[in-house]
Amino acid sequence: MNNLFKSILVIDDDQLILKSIKKQLKDENFDVDFIDDPLEGMKMIDNKKYDLILSDIKMKPILGIEVLEKVKKRYPHLPIIIITGYVDDKLMKKAKELGCNDYLIKPIRKNDLINSLNNILNN
């Protein structure tokens, strides 16, 4: 499918999450990069043209919401999906305002993840 050509960057400071996502996406035809340092992730976005960014919200040294803000400033059309551990209405509201395209709550079911990705990439 055309997913083959889609490149995705997953940013999360927890290797466990990166590993789990890698497991869930291994059968899908995405070009997925994983990075556990948000600052490093930002550099990668500058260097490579990604079709979608998947980012955790609670990270060190900078928060996911900052990543979202900075990326959206530079690449307003780059879709970003936020991964979060719990529902914080305020945070979600802010994320929506900053242009976040979707959010997923951990633990994420495989189908939910793939549906969400396809939805955004195909639109």
Place this chain on the structure above:
Amino acid sequence: MQKNENKISIKSSMKFNEFEAKKQELNCGVNIIPVIRFLEKNFGMNKTINIVESLGLPLSFLSNKRNWVSYSYYSSLLDKLVEVTEDKRAPFKIASVLRPESIFDDIMYAGYASIFFSNPKIMYKSIISKNIYKTYQKIGDFNLLNETKNSISFEYILKNNYKHKNNNCIAIEGYLSFGALICGYPPASTSYQITSDNRCIFTVSWEKKSKLFEIVFFTLFSIVFVSEILLYKKIFLLKDIMLSTFIFFAIYFFVKNMQFKKKITHEEIFNFDRNNSILNALSKIEKDYNDLLEKEIKIMERNTYLTIMSEARKLIYYALYFTPVLFNITKLLLDNLNFVKCVYFEFSLKKRSYEYLFDLNNEKIVTEDIKAVSFINFIMSGEIIEYIQKSNNYMNIETNDLKKYIIDKPINFNLDLFNKYYANILFIDMPSTYSGFFLFFSLKKSNFSREIIKMLFEDISDQLKICYENISTRYTIENILSSIPSYVIIFNTEDYTIKFINNLFLTSFPLIEKKIDKLDVIGKKLFTVLHFNQDVIDNIQNYINEITINNIEDLKSEVYETMINNFVFEYSLFRIPRFKNQEKLLGLIMNDITEAKYFQKNIIVNEKLLALGKVASGIAHEINNPLYAVLASAEEISENESIDNETRDYAEEIINHVISVSNIIKDLSSFSKTLRKEETYEVDLNNVIEESLKLVKYSSNYLEINIIKNLGEIPLIKTTKGEMQQVFINIFNNAVQAMNGRGTLNVETKNKSNRIIIVIKDTGSGISKENLPFIFDLYFTTKNLEEGSGQGLHIVKKIITKYNGDIKVTSKIGKGSVFHITFYLDRMGVFNE
């Protein structure tokens, strides 16, 4: 000497032997009969007979004018006369009855005397001439001594050793004095002087008579004389003198008339002393009577004054507001003092002048003209103060004078109408606080004394000033008490009757029925209105004992705490300055600290929950990551085509449990988060209800409950999710508890004509009728302490009322309860997307 003789004569008032008495010495006709007549006139016939006959001679003998008596008998008769009349001048007065009985004789006597003796001197001279006096007395002779034109004096010399007696002389004096009357003169002035035992000198002097009189008498005499010569050719032929008789008759009436007048004058003179004394007595009586009358009027006025003052004091004493007192005082004065009308003017600080406040007519006596006068547009100048102040707050002025103080009045008003009236001004002036005055109109003729009105007005003015001070003081106190943000009750220390409650008590005291009237509480007993615990009653009584029995002046009350029903109060007592004299009052000041207590507890609970929430979200984060790893692994296993079905099922099971664990943590962390202070934003109540139902499932006593949701389309409302969650979780928890974990919970939401209606039905044990009114009260609970604190439904109610919503409960024991929650969209923010 005279005195001695008097004594002798009194002693000699004994029976005479007939011979002695009947001596031919004095003629009865001239000497005795007048005495008898005089006695008869003064004492009546019967008494006269007794008096006269006590001396020995019968009245029949004495009444014959031809009989004679002795000098000594006559003397003792005169003595007797003085004795019975108790009047030393009585013998003088005998002559006043010396009138012949028959008119004819009278005419003859008077007529001839008038003509012959037109000058009394002739008469007196004829009396003392030997030929005449011999016909009525044979005891002495007269001897002319001296004569002038209007006076004559002569000596009366007694013969045969007779001695002059005082009474006898006085009697002769009387005859001489009255003799002048016969000649048409006023009574002559006479005097006598006894010069020796048998000699007495009499002097008579009379008024001069005008010549005209003499001429008239002379002419008349001439006519008679001539006519007798011409008609009868004889002079003084008594049988034939008819003509002259007629002329005498005419003259007699003229003279008689004159005499009558004279006699009256004379009697007036003669009775002057007695009259004087009677007049004095009468005038004294009259004066006394007047004094009495005056006193009576004064007493009446005093009574009126006292009645009015006592009424006025009553009115003033019980006064709560000032204007009604003025009004009632006006009525009182109108009724009691006969004023026609009263107007009251009050000083307006804005206009710097006196303005009409009200007027009243005295319905009994108001007249049409004054009834028509309306004072509504009257404004009086402030200068009138000075005018009235000069006269000590009371003034009685002509209404005309009032004109100059009137600034503004109706155009067509005619003040001349008041010419008939006085204005009585009663002034109430308190520097820099209040000023006003009454104008009482009275008719000019009003007979009420000025003094009493003045006194009354001044007293009432003083009383009204005190009244004003009292009312304003009480007002100030009441205002202060009313504005205190606590419940204030003032009651009598003796019978605990409530005298005052402040508005806050009335409007929001939690244990008092709403819409109750102030008057329903005032007058009732403190302990019937408020059912205190014994500790409060003890504290109050101790305090009263301290201030009344032990007389501690500046006792400060401690602040106590008590619980009435489910409310916590702190209270203290305070003393009241007595604004009504007799009553000892005490104030009770209470604060409802139930909420404060609750929030104190709640803050602790909240802090705990918040801490839990923080931990929970931290935990959520920490747990979710490994859970994700488990999930991802389990998914990979389940999708592995090479494994057997049993293993796949295990993997699926793992996945389900992971989801379930993650949900619990999600709910827990999201709930604790809502306890933080949140800003309001659009909330979907259906969503909240769903989440709350999920959480309720984790409650310990949740066993098997059939949840029927019927959630209709409702608009988002502006609130906080946390508060709404608290509402529903509390209601659902209660329902679960009421159903003991088993039953049906029915939740329905709908949007109906701008209202969101939420109905929550359970099939629990229900709430009894007695408990139903209290279920929203703080700390009200029927549960064990372990199960509930009694805060839940109170919080529910508080949150719902915060958003102007309603919550109502209906319940049947054994069947369950229904909660109806209504939010009014027009009373809260709504989000239409």
